[in-house]
Amino acid sequence: MIATAKPDLVTVNIDGKEIAVPKGTNVIEAARLVNVDVPHYCYHPKLTIVGNCRMCLIEMGMPAVDPATKAPIMDPATGKQKINWIPRPQIGCGTNVSPGLHVRTTTPMVKDAREGVMEFLLINHPLDCPICDQAGECKLQEQATGYGRGYSRFIEDKNVKPKRTQLGPRVTLDDERCILCSRCIRFSKEIAKDDVLGFVDRGSYSTLTCFPGKKLENNYSLNTVDICPVGALTSTDFRFKMRVWFLKQTNAIDTESSVGANTVVWSREGTIYRITPRRNDEVNDTWMADSGRVLFKAVQAPDRLSAVKINGTDSAFDIAINAAAELFKANAGAVAVVGSGRSTVEEQFLTKQLATALKASTHLVSRVGEGDKLLVSADRNPNVRGALVTGLISTLPGVKLVDLGAQIDAGKVKVVVTVGEDLAAAGLNAGQLAKISLIVLGTHAKSMDGGAKVVIPTLTAFEKSGTFVNQQFRIQKFLKAVPPMAGATDDLIVLAKLVGAAGGATIPTEVNALWKTIAAAVPALATTTFANLPETGQLLDATPFSALPFVEGETLHYKPAQPVVAAANA
Amino acid sequence: MFDFYFEIPLVIRLFLQGLAVIMVIFPIAGACSMAERKVAAWIQDRPGPNRAVVPWVAWIPFLGTFLQRLGIFHVMADGGKMLFKEDSLPGHVNKFYFVLAPIVAMIPALTTVVVVPFGAYLDAAGKIIPVGLAPLDVGILAVFAVSSLGVYSMILAGWASNSKYPFLGSVRASAQLISYELSMALSVLPVFLWVNAPGMEATMGFGRVVEFQSQPGFLGGMWFGFLMPLSAFIFFVALFAETNRQPFDTVESESDLVGSFHTEYGAFKWGLFFVAEYSHMIVGSGVFMLLFGGGWNPLPWVPLADLVGWLAQITPLASHPLFVGVLSISIFLGKVLAMIFLFMWVRWTLPRFRYDQVMKIGWQRLLPLSIANLLFYAIAIAFIQK
Amino acid sequence: MAVITVERKPLTFLERTYLPQIAGGLKTTLKHLVAPKKTLEYPEQRPAIPTGYRGVPTLVMDPNGREKCVSCQLCEFVCPPKAIRITPGEIPADQPDRAHVEKGPKAFDIDMLRCIYCGLCQEVCPEEAIFLQNQFSMSGYSREEMVNHKDRLYELGGTLPDAHFKWDKKKAAEEHGNAH
Structure with a gap:
């Protein structure tokens, strides 16, 4: 991103600690920078300031100057410039910093003010914490421990x-x-x-x-x-x-x-x-x-796949991999891989390896909806750019799997591996599906599963760790929240086994170890490691793909580089 | 009236007698384990085992309840449990000796009874005839000789268990038994020096010892326990050690040796060890009573013959040999049981000696004391009987 | 610190023989042999439960027979061995005398194999709904049997007097209170 111009800094003194903060910062945010907590309810950093809860009252003062000469007035006791404290408390949220501003948050007056505000807030509060869902993350509860009376005078x-x-x-x-x-x-x-x-x-x-x-x-x-x-x-x-x-x-x-x-x-x-x-x-x-x-x-949907199936009957993972290997061997050169924009970067990398090992064509399923200009973009695949970065695809996916359909019709593709995608919904018709042997990796039951040769249950995004590359080409990581469902196997393990079944090299399946392989193979990710990826993500170089007609319109913190192409859904 | 009995061939008669004795000793030994639990409970202010009851006994008013509270049905329950428990044989033991050990334990325990007379009757001439299975002249020697064999069962058990605590326990057992056997033997010598007075046929049997305690006169009617208190004391202490009773039960000290030689045993084999131990106690108590406690004489200076004489004045039936026999056996058994109670009372009073203390008491205290005691009485008896 | 040297008296001859001490010990045990028994014969004779005794944790109802627990899950949180497991739920509107409480436990399980009878659940309960009462003997043939479910907890707990009627007051205020 373009580095923003360095803002003008203003030095303020909060509880005796000097700090330089950008101009326009309010006292709550400035205090946060020196680890001073100013309690507040109505203030929210992303909303306008109204100052109506009065919880953030603080004591404020400015260095004294002689009104006539503008010369600083020194305090003989300390040898420093005298501070003229405002006799009444001020709200922190509505006060922006100014040079030389002094703030005190620990004085008796501030404490009295906060206790007074708390007492009034609690006057009509029902105090039904035992049945209140907010209990535990309630600001009122938190501040009541610091500034509450413990009993009511009301x-x-x-x-x-x-x-x-x-x-x-x-x-x-x-x-x-x-x-x-x-x-x-x-x-x-x-x-x-x-x-x-x-x-x-x-x-x-x-x-x-x-x-x-x-x-x-x-x-x-x-x-x-x-x-x-x-x-x-x-x-x-x-x-x-x-x-x-x-x-x-x-x-x-x-x-x-x-x-x-x-x-x-x-x-x-x-x-x-x-x-x-x-x-x-x-x-x-x-x-x-x-x-x-x-x-x-x-994650706990009733249609979750939980058993490895071969030709519709329950089987075991290793047997399924062997069955896939036989399919690969018998149909060498006639295999296609359908990757997913919902897969993680790691899975897309392994999908790419699988396609390379099989010398297979790769396809991606497009999902385009309407963007709401805020936090839902037009591209409903979270990770199409990951597929671009890892080289799984080089152009944006078409609306339907037209190429794949044509290849099947022409008899060039006899085996299709689909990583979590519903091919019927993605555009293949029943006749095309009937012609191919299907290897399905998926989390939930899909329409074409019944006819699939091999079905291997995999994990939802909540059960695994990985990374996505969003519309800004920002690679962001997510972590495993819950243990995998019994019967399902990590996508990375399944893909790595399939790569092995296709005759490819052994690839580590643990995320951190896999990232070493990815960094070595993908130049754009050469310096990235999973463990060191910051919480806020890391921007990748988008210039190699700047010519591609991405479908996203403007959303919060994103402006499309290209004018939006009139997409098929328009 | 019982002549038919004497017409039975001797072998069968002896077999029946032996069986009768075993049938008495064995249950008493079992009951002792029960009594032990009960005495322990009473001393510890508990009621003790009082739950098991046979239904039709429970229906008897008062008596049924009383017997139940006394816990006597627990003997059956315990015995039955031991008998019907799975008799497991650990995989690492020497099976032959492992099975042999409890059998070896029982043999000396029951064999020693043979030479111990446990009662008397008056023959036609009014002479006291001791009742016993085989009133041998070697008497005390046979008891010492055979009862010492009991330690072999412990050594066998400890060795065959192929496990360190049983082995340590058995080594302790052999050392302890050897240590105290010396004092024990020396302590009874004065008694036999006294009863083998000049001019009499020499004997080591018990009959003469009791006879000597049944004589008229102050000194004659005096039990040897009063006459030779130190001997009695040494014998008494050594008896505790020989039977591995508290405070000398270092062999079985569970705090340092788990269960000692019977650690690996269970079920009936384990039970046999305990029956053997109580049998040892019964026989040991019997020997003590014969030597120092007046045998079947009811009280000091009151010989059995006098008692029978007094009773005969009330009813002539009292002089019937059968009655006298039962009376004498009862008196003797009563004394033995009192002695066993003493064993238990001591057990639940005293803590266990450390093993080195046991050895020290045995070799440095009791042995010199018994030698001095022997010398004193030998000289004294020599002077008196000169 | 001052050091006090205590003279250790040498044992007398009699003491060294142990015999007087043994006799004294025998005397003591003999006294106990005939002394009255101090133990209780448990299943028939029950000990007197002192007040404040912490027995099996139970759920209690208010004097009107209504569930007091609102499934705030504080007991579940505070429980050191994690013996308590609550599934919270909403009280349906068709219970006019309780709907205003809004929340109640759908399921309430206390695993008595885990419970350590510490009483923290009782201490933490803001509704005075969980009490460790006098029941001290819990047994069962399976692990499942040792888990007290809600029904059993209420059966064990019964009804205790209530000094507050907190929710009744709330409802009264709702109906007749300072409404606009």
């Missing part, structure tokens, strides 16, 4: 507000828990561009609600749940499923499109409970689409 009746309101198909609202921070309102308005939420009534009766006749049903509605600092907005899908403190967090990548939104997979004992976005300011900020949050349900 002897009057608490306000009663609507509970268990369905704001939309995926979001449940408990208004009693709401602290009126308005993050959700701002998100809907500013990010999702779907202005449906607002406050009605005044004072302590203020209530969050949808505008009349509207629902919070856009594809980004669950981000309001993520940013809600309390348990007011909760996910209907995740409601009462599991407490968050039991869940293991695994970094992952959203596979629904080539945006490659960074995610966290929350799982417990091999069961995934939810997926939330992970902040990556270069890709998805702190957001992700709702449609990407339900992908984990595929």
Whole structure:
């Protein structure tokens, strides 16, 4: 990426620590840089600042100067310039740094202010943490341990507000828990561009609600749940499923499109409970689409393949590999490999090796949808660029497998290996499928599985580690969140065995070891290792592919280099 | 009235007598293991085993409950369990000697009974005739000779088990038995010096010893336990060591030797070792009572003949040989059981000696003491009987 | 630190023979032989359970026979041997007296082979729903039998008096409270 111009730096003093921060940074962010936590509810780094929760109150001051001469006034006691402290606390989120700004966050006044804010916030709070899904990741809980009283002085009746309101198909609202921070309102308005939420009534009766006749049903509605600092907005899908403190967090990548939104997979004992976005300011900020949050349900789907099959009868892995080897031998030169844009870079590399060993033609299945200009791009394959980088394909895949169909019709291809792709759905007709011996690697049952010679169950993206190259040519890694399903084999092992069956060299199947082979074989990835890949990903050189007509339109943090070709779906 | 009995050939008669003795000793030995548990429990303020009961006995009011609370059915339960348990034979043992060892343990335990008289009756002439299987003249020598063989069973068991703790245990057993046998033998010599008075036919049998404790007069009616207290004490201590009873049961000290020579044993073979041990205790107690406790005489200075005489004044039936026999056997058995209780009482009172202490007591204390004791009585008896 | 030298008295002759000590010991044990028994004959005679005893953990109902547990899973979290396993669930709206609680356990299992009777679950419970009561003897023929499921936990727990009626108050506030 083009290096941004170095911003002007401003030196500020926070709790006695001097730090230079870019101009325009607010005090909360500046304090974060010196590891000073300024508690806040309404402030969110990716949303506009409203300053309505008043939790981030801090003490502020500027070095004193003589009004007449502008000469610094020195403090005789310390020998340093005197600081003129503002007698009232200020909000940190709404205050941008200015040269020489002094901030104190630990003084009694700040503590008093925070305790006062907490007491007011908790006055009408139902305190139903035992049944609240937010418990464990609730800002109110966290700050209450630091600034709460431990008991309530409020002897009057608490306000009663609507509970268990369905704001939309995926979001449940408990208004009693709401602290009126308005993050959700701002998100809907500013990010999702779907202005449906607002406050009605005044004072302590203020209530969050949808505008009349509207629902919070856009594809980004669950981000309001993520940013809600309390348990007011909760996910209907995740409601009462599991407490968050039991869940293991695994970094992952959203596979629904080539945006490659960074995610966290929350799982417990091999069961995934939810997926939330992970902040990556270069890709998805702190957001992700709702449609990407339900992908984990595929892991335990009833149509998951769990048994190796040869000609439709259960078999064993080694026997299946031998059967594939025999097919390869008997049909040497007449094998085609259908790779997948959903495979990881590693799998695509091995698919390429398989095709090389078999001297087979390679094909990729295209998936084009409509981009929503935010975090779902037009290319619904997460890793087409990985196939380009690894050399599996050299041009973008056509809409249908026309070439392959023609080759089958011509009798040039008798065996097809498909890595996770449904050939019938991808464009081959029944007659073409009947002519070939099919070797299927896949996670879920597909229409043509019944006629397949060999079916080997493999893993979903949640059960393995790997990398994807997103639309920005950013290679991003994801890690295994849950153990593989019994009966399924890691794609890398299956592919490496098939390469062996095709007479190719032995290739390591453990990700870190495999990356040494990949780095040696693929010049673009020569300096990359899986272990050292940063959490935010690494940009690859896109220039060799700049001439290709990629289908993606503009999305968050992505502008297409080429004008969008009028794709077939248009 | 029992003449028919004496018309049976001698061999069969002796066989029947032997069988009768075994039939008594064996259950008593078994019951002792039960009594041991019960005494242990009482001393430890527990009720002890009191659950097993035979249904139709339980139906008897009071008595059934009493017997159940006493735990006597546990003898049957334990015995039955031992008998019907799977008799496993470890793979690493020397099978022949391993099986032989418990048998060897039983042989001396039951053989020594042969020479020990356990009662008496009055013949037509009013003379006390001891009752025993084979009242040999060698008496005490036979007991010592045969009972020492018992240690071979332990050595066999320990060696055949082919395992280190049993082996160590058996080595300890042989050393301990040899150490205390000396003191034991020396401690009884004064008794036999005394009973083999000049002018009498020499004997090592027990009949004469009891006879000497049944004489009239202060000194005559005095049991040897009072006459030779040190001898009695040494014999008593050595008896504990010989029977491997607490506080001398270093052979079986489970804290350092697991189960010692019977570690590898189970089921009935294991049970036989214990029956043998209790049989040793019974015979040992019997010998002690004969030598130092007046035998079948009911009380010091009250010989059996006097008691029978008094009873005969009440009913003439009392002088019937059968009655006298049963009476004397009961008295003797009662004394033996009291002695066994003493064994148990000591066991649940004293901790075990360390092995070096056992050796030290045996060689450095008891042996010199018994030699001194022998010298003292030898000189004294020489003076008195001159 | 001052050092106090204690003179170790040499043993007298009698003491060195052990005999007086042995006699003393025999006397002591003889006393115990006839002393009243101190043990209980367990299945028939039961020990008196002191207050605060920590027996088998159970779930209790409130005096109106309603489930108190809201499946917050704090006990599951705090349980050191991980004996507790809860599947949370939503209370359906067709239970008018409980629907306002919203959440309740769908399944609640305590593996008594794992439980160490530490009582942390009782201590942590915000709803006073789990109590270690007097039951101390748990046995079964299989591992599965040793897992107390929800039904069994309520059967063991029964009903305990409630000082708070927290959720009833909440419902009353919901119906008659400071509504707008």
